[in-house]
Amino acid sequence: MTYLRAVDPFPLQSADHNKLHxxxxxxxxxxxxxxxxxxxxxxAWPPRGFCPxxxxxxxxWVDLPAEGVIHAFTVQETGLxxxxxxxxxxxxxxxxxxxxxAIVRDADPxxxxxxxxxxxxxxxxxxxxxxxxxxxxxxxxx
Amino acid sequence: xxxxxxxxxxxxxxGVRKATFRDLVWEAGKACFDSVPGLRPGDLEGLVVGAVMPxxxxxxxxxxxxxxxxxxxxxxxxSARTEHMCAxxxxxxxxxxxxxxxxxxxxxxxxGVEKLNQPSGEEAILNMGAGVDREWEAAFGLTAPPCFALAxxxxxxxxxTTEEQLALVGxxxxxxxxxxxxxxxxxxxxxxxxxxxxxxxxxxxxxMCSPITDGAAAVVVASEERAREVTDRPVWIRGTGQALDGxxxxxxxxxxxxWPALGRAAQSAYRMAGVTARDVDVAEVHDCFAIAELIxxxxxxxxxxxxxxxxxxxxxxxxxxxVVVNPRGGLIGCGHPLGATGVAQAAEVFVQLRGEAxxxxxxxxxxxxxxxxxxxxxxxxxxxGREPA
Numbered sequence: 001m002t003y004l005r006a007v008d009p010f011p012l013q014s015a016d017h018n019k020l021h022x023x024x025x026x027x028x029x030x031x032x033x034x035x036x037x038x039x040x041x042x043x044a045w046p047p048r049g050f051c052p053x054x055x056x057x058x059x060x061w062v063d064l065p066a067e068g069v070i071h072a073f074t075v076q077e078t079g080l081x082x083x084x085x086x087x088x089x090x091x092x093x094x095x096x097x098x099x100x101x102a103i104v105r106d107a108d109p110x111x112x113x114x115x116x117x118x119x120x121x122x123x124x125x126x127x128x129x130x131x132x133x134x135x136x137x138x139x140x141x142x
Numbered sequence: 143x144x145x146x147x148x149x150x151x152x153x154x155x156x157g158v159r160k161a162t163f164r165d166l167v168w169e170a171g172k173a174c175f176d177s178v179p180g181l182r183p184g185d186l187e188g189l190v191v192g193a194v195m196p197x198x199x200x201x202x203x204x205x206x207x208x209x210x211x212x213x214x215x216x217x218x219x220x221s222a223r224t225e226h227m228c229a230x231x232x233x234x235x236x237x238x239x240x241x242x243x244x245x246x247x248x249x250x251x252x253x254g255v256e257k258l259n260q261p262s263g264e265e266a267i268l269n270m271g272a273g274v275d276r277e278w279e280a281a282f283g284l285t286a287p288p289c290f291a292l293a294x295x296x297x298x299x300x301x302x303t304t305e306e307q308l309a310l311v312g313x314x315x316x317x318x319x320x321x322x323x324x325x326x327x328x329x330x331x332x333x334x335x336x337x338x339x340x341x342x343x344x345x346x347x348x349x350m351c352s353p354i355t356d357g358a359a360a361v362v363v364a365s366e367e368r369a370r371e372v373t374d375r376p377v378w379i380r381g382t383g384q385a386l387d388g389x390x391x392x393x394x395x396x397x398x399x400x401w402p403a404l405g406r407a408a409q410s411a412y413r414m415a416g417v418t419a420r421d422v423d424v425a426e427v428h429d430c431f432a433i434a435e436l437i438x439x440x441x442x443x444x445x446x447x448x449x450x451x452x453x454x455x456x457x458x459x460x461x462x463x464x465v466v467v468n469p470r471g472g473l474i475g476c477g478h479p480l481g482a483t484g485v486a487q488a489a490e491v492f493v494q495l496r497g498e499a500x501x502x503x504x505x506x507x508x509x510x511x512x513x514x515x516x517x518x519x520x521x522x523x524x525x526x527g528r529e530p531a
Contacts, residue, residue, distance in 0.1 A: 007198075007268065009271065009276075009280065009281055009283075010281050011276060011281060045392060046277075046390070046392075071396075072292045072295060072296060072398065073292075073295075074288045074292055074295060074343045074344050075344045076287060076288050076291075076342065076343040077340070077341045077342065077343070078340055078341065078342055078348075079285070079287060080267065080285075081264065081267045081271050081283055081285060082265055082267070082268045083283075084282075084283030088283060088288075090282070090288040090292075090343075092391065092392065099392040099396065100392060101278065101279055101284075101390070101391045101392050102282065103282050103283075114299075125281070136281055136282060138282070
């Protein structure tokens with residue numbers, strides 16, 4: 001018997017699985033977006049299903065800038081989970097007043113610094129079980 | 143509220159164990175019962191099991207009932223499992239404490255257990271990603287090391303903390319573990335070995351990190367009346383505090399070198415216990431990574447903010463210093479079987495305050511503290527005393 005590993009590390013992103021599917025639809029089109037509460041006007045990161053400030057669940061989607069600045073980062077060289085390859089640059093990116101956690105793709109770790117400018121570079125990951133493409137909000141050095 | 147005490151404690155061997163989930167429950171449970179002569183499983187009214195991911199690592203849910211049956215405990219007042227990632231064990235002790243203090247139970251075991259190692263090391267690490275946000279963090283391959291690496295980067299940039307000072311936490315805790323037969327590591331480590339060990343996530347190197355470890359630990363928690371019946375040396379729970387800043391990395395304070403939730407949890411516990419940081423003789427802090435121990439010195443009040451690097455370098459957190467931190471070897475030296483860690487910390491304070499810690503005894507320890515966290519923004523602190531508050 002094969003030693004089985006049954007785990008999908010990526011979120012289901014389609015409309016029938018995820019209230020935030022609009023985020024992923026926009027991401028697939030190269031746009032970074034989030035939710036803004038229609039009640040109190042606060043924009044959240046990450047997008048959310050109801051507002052923790054005013055408890056309204058009425059929200060609209062707003063685009064965020066495609067460029068940001070690295071606020072903090074680390075390079076993982078060993079000990080990554082199965083399916084993820086080193087070296088991997090994990091970063092906190094400041095975009096339009098939000099802090100966003102992501103990876104910096106395809107970067108020479110030595111070229112990454114706090115203050116480096118980065119631009120949105122959506123990362124295509126494994127398709128979902130129905131064959132729909134999936135994307136994560138990654139960045140690359142600008 | 144009624145007074146509550148620990149009356150027994152036991153720990154399994156920690157390490158990469160050729161053992162089943164149940165074997166680990168048996169080992170810690172047996173060691174715990176052996177510490178309380180005359181106590182039988184049938185005397186206990188309840189069991190709380192701290193366990194994080196047996197569903198993935200042992201394909202087993204329903205573990206509190208499994209453990210109760212394995213141990214011969216027939217719960218009549220309390221049976222529950224706690225899952226709060228790396229703080230699951232201490233969260234379990236708080237449940238038992240609250241039930242007993244409220245008069246809903248008198249004698250309860252808290253057992254933490256985790257079987258993390260898998261035939262594939264990469265799978266064991268993959269499972270650890272269950273502890274961060276799947277959709278916004280773990281999908282990128284995030285596990286704990288890069289999170290704490292961000293804190294280390296920031297502490298170094300802001301306060302001038304050095305790689306050598308981070309390494310000295312590893313040296314101290316590996317040295318302490320060499321005196322603990324139940325620790326994952328027993329060989330110690332030199333400063334050079336720590337500084338030359340392989341890079342995990344910059345600036346954290348292998349010997350500045352806790353390993354993936356299997357193990358279990360158990361304590362028996364009792365009301366004052368029952369405690370005095372079963373032992374003449376109870377170890378009293380004097381205070382407890384818990385506070386959270388956030389779950390996702392981007393929900394935490396912007397400066398990752400600041401852990402205000404730990405400060406708040408500590409102040410709650412000190413206030414309740416009627417003690418201050420200066421009164422603490424022995425502390426088991428959550429050194430999942432060396433930087434976590436340094437920031438804990440500061441947030442717990444052992445030293446001012448920014449001075450933790452010098453505090454460890456000057457030996458003030460070792461035997462002969464201000465407070466002995468992690469005499470059992472901490473998570474770096476003992477390993478970190480998630481759900482077991484908080485209970486193993488309590489078990490160490492139990493033997494330290496009773497003067498039973500052997501080669502690693504802190505002389506005349508009267509006040510002990512444990513700090514258990516689940517991520518950088520979620521903290522639990524317990525304070526124990528040889529005398530009640």
